[in-house]
Amino acid sequence: MREPRFRSRVVLWFVVGLVVVAGLAEGSARIAEAAGPPVLRWYDASTQLKVAQMDGIDRADVVFAGTSMAWQGLVPEVFTATDPEARSAYNAALAGGVPVV
Incomplete structure (x- = not known):
């Protein structure tokens, strides 16, 4: 009976890890975008x-x-x-x- 509980914990920690990694990636991308030159709306x-x-x-x-x-x-x-x-x-x-x- 312990095995289903163990699997659910592993899945839960996996999902939490994915959310943390996605959040860090999003934050890093926003910082990188803000530090770069302004985006051109037109071709030059x-x-x-x-x-x-x-x-x-x-x-x-x-x-x-x-x-x-x-x-x-x-x-x-x-x-x-x-x-x-x-x-x-x-x-x-x-x-x-x-x-x-």
Whole structure:
């Protein structure tokens, strides 16, 4: 009669051990994630910054879109300063054009 009780104790300690190991693994993973660099929501840091900028602006009358050539070659402030209607502008071009723009 002692054998079923022994088995139930072994099973109980096994389950408790699994819970402890899972808890330690979860805690370790959370600590490692917090210590690492922030996770990118977009495919690279410059795109993530660009999306954050676009979320922060109220509106733009003219938006430049394209690849890195448009990103480096079109200056919204120069456009606004020389535009007869003084429209606001934003350069939403992406570095490298990935994904295809």
